[in-house]
Amino acid sequence: MEKHIGEQTVRFQNPPSITATATIVGQKEGEGPLAKHYDIISNDALFGTDSCEKAESEMSRQAITLAAQKANLQLEDIQYILAGDLLNQETGSTFAVRDLGRPFFGLFSACSAIGEAMSLGAMIIDGGFANHIIACASSHFCGAEKTFRFPLELGTQRPPTASWTVTGCGAVTICAGGVGPYITAATTGAIVDMGIRDANNMGAAMAPAAAHVLVKHFQDMNIQPSHYDVIATGDLGKIGSELLLQLMNEAGYDLTNHKDCGCMIYDTQKQDVHAGGSGCGCAAVTFGGYFYKQLKTGKLKRMLLVPTGALHSVATIQQGESIPSIAHAVAIEGSLN
């Protein structure tokens, strides 16, 4: 069987198993509709540290450790950790794994990090290079605001198109063999940039990247969207989701089974998050918490997870650049037929 099919997709020969997930979130996420699905809800935004950057690393360290534990593995059994976040120089992830002593691949694809980590992690396993890896992605509301926009202390008003960065970390233990759910395919995104320049409208910037990787996935796999019970994008939010459906419609695909983690993670009526949730943690905890259980219990048979990322920085926005975006599609199935 050919592993690389079509233009951008790999199909795994011996699909790696997701043997455990660990999800840790902050208070606001713990008040949202998915609250009961998380492993840990921390009402301390600083996670016992003295800065939001350290808080994110502590949250990730705990999630990685828990993901190994829940898979009945020692940390020493984890052969690679692949992780990404939003902070400058990825310090959310690097300081998280600093004391863990495991081989580490730092990744950056903004909020699509869990998609990149799961895709590469599954390749490492199916390629025969490891038996157990952990894929991890995190974000922290305060850290992201400070990094990309304004320190919270300024009380800057947020426009209605803005999304709310999830304080959360999802870690996913991926193993050779196992009883599933299985990662069966991955379509790696190319960067798409349709000229959106408003860093407070990331949904609009990312929707074309999500549409692009979805079309490639359906073409490469020669399937229709209905192949999946759910197609879950990462953090398009309300505005980005509407745009995605429109773009897919124009491309000839009817996405009736679409959900967006950014629209699911908060109660958008009551929680004042404007366009929805965003951040690397958004797709990571929504998948690791909610969707993983749905797959585990058979309520979902097949899903396509499509984390989305906006690849700008403060410097590129200040220099008048538009926002390049990317999305990675990961197919996950409850059982192998």
Added chain:
Amino acid sequence: MEKHIGEQTVRFQNPPSITATATIVGQKEGEGPLAKHYDIISNDALFGTDSCEKAESEMSRQAITLAAQKANLQLEDIQYILAGDLLNQETGSTFAVRDLGRPFFGLFSACSAIGEAMSLGAMIIDGGFANHIIACASSHFCGAEKTFRFPLELGTQRPPTASWTVTGCGAVTICAGGVGPYITAATTGAIVDMGIRDANNMGAAMAPAAAHVLVKHFQDMNIQPSHYDVIATGDLGKIGSELLLQLMNEAGYDLTNHKDCGCMIYDTQKQDVHAGGSGCGCAAVTFGGYFYKQLKTGKLKRMLLVPTGALHSVATIQQGESIPSIAHAVAIEGSLN
């Protein structure tokens, strides 16, 4: 044959071939001792753009395009680009590949980026997921100073322990099959942090990480340093290199065949670079320019490339954190026996 051996090493079953490299550097690097080995020396530090960030992306875009060309491939044949740099949110790399339309994995491991990219790239090829990938790493002196230290306009004095960030990009085309040189093994580093807090002494921060991955590599492979003609670290500079030799000595290894790209890339007597060269581009262009030719012409039979990275950010330094470091070892052999 087991692909994962020992604790942190993979040995490739069908070692991927490095079919081409492309190297582009700035003026200062073009005045250094390795000048004749680079493909392009640009005397325009801005590479025709209006900012140092855009300059880095333009340099990388050209290097990636050239690396495909020199391998007699169309850009469309490149199934994945893996790239990393030092700028916030990796915009050096993402804006470089923005218009190339290729599936993209963004990586972050600071100045060890080319080691991470070549390790993962070789796994993707040997795992059967692609036939052609490009691994790429870049840095730009002005961008790095602005990101990590001070804008150049301030004219801030640099201490003698400081290194000089290389303006350069190295892109490496890695393919299934081919005539070599071959990537035969990769030891992925774990983070090591010995408590160095001085961001102007990265050599001292990184030397323990280099020593750690070297010891793991020798143990996992059951070989001695003399197995290689050259063991080339990325950017330890003078101070870090001395520390490395001392640490390796204490671990029972005599590193008589050690070179450091940071000590090779500039004339440290004449070019006023203090401790030596650094940055993602340092190992990338020194390998892609100088060492690759040595392997190609048989002057070197086996080398171990060990790019080194300091994983701090401005925020972590300001918060009093020490500098976690990492190094990735990649074994490259001219021919397979």
